[in-house]
Amino acid sequence: MKTQIRKLYSILSVKSGLTKMMRKINKHEGAIIFVGHQVNETNDNRLEPLPPKYLDEQIAYLKKHFQFLSLSKLLECYEFNQPIPPKTVVLTFDDGFRDNYTYAFPILQKYGVTATIFLTTGCIDSGEFPWSQRLGYMITNTTVKTIHLPQYQIFQFNLESETNKTYVFRTLAKVLSETPFIEREQLLNQFQQVFQVIPPKDRMLTWDMIQEMKQNGFEFGGHTVSHPHLTKIPPQEAKQEIRNCLETIRLKLGVENPPFAFPAGKSNDDLVEYVKLIGFRSCFRSSYKRRYNTLSNSNPFRLSRLGLPNAPAIFLEAEVDGLLYWVRKSVQK
């Protein structure tokens, strides 16, 4: 329903000429930082991807009306207190999916644009999806008809309907999001038996792909080792995830102070302090939701991002040049 309203709103605001008119008024002071995740058409793990053709349209739109800046250049503006050029957009992707190399990389190269990719380093090393996609892949691809997991409030479930599959996914994903690494891996192995599906191990970027993209101007940051929701696991383990991720990036890419992104945006003040203390250069705080990052409303450790819609460019156009942002802002007040 929400998607339908948003779709209708996007079509109306673009087709009526509203966004075109607002584009002339909007000063776009500060940087809009976008985040994407999977870029493909398969949709095989219950976490919706951005189809490559929509990414292409969106980049074409942004290229026409904004100017792209790399995340490191934006950070320099903060670090040297220099003005952020107007109409700045910064592109980022989280997790490190292989489709970022297969689909996003050639599209961005076509437009002469680069991005920063936040790597889940343990998944890059193993080739395995982060846990949520692993779970989603098993549930999407299982041919098992019924399951019985009463310890997780799943009693005799028929998996033939998509609604039931979604319910099972959400219920188990919540359990996994609150479980430390070793137990989480044990649970995933148990689920592998239950669903009788082995998730693929070739869906993440390889270090060679990362090097190639890096040589072509892409930047890389940290996104933990195993993608836990850091505020939900013991603090010591959360810090270990952050520290080990930084060490791997330093070792593999020779970047001493990379940026950091919290998995699922789950952060707190203590973890942000730690990220800063051990040598990350920046991080995002999803709790500070805003469209523009300016020198006065932000700093490198409280930047805000907007999601790239998994939809045609008019959704993006309505987001950056329509009234949606103002409506959301007034609702949030």
Ligand SMILES: [Zn+2]
């Ligand atoms: Zn992530």
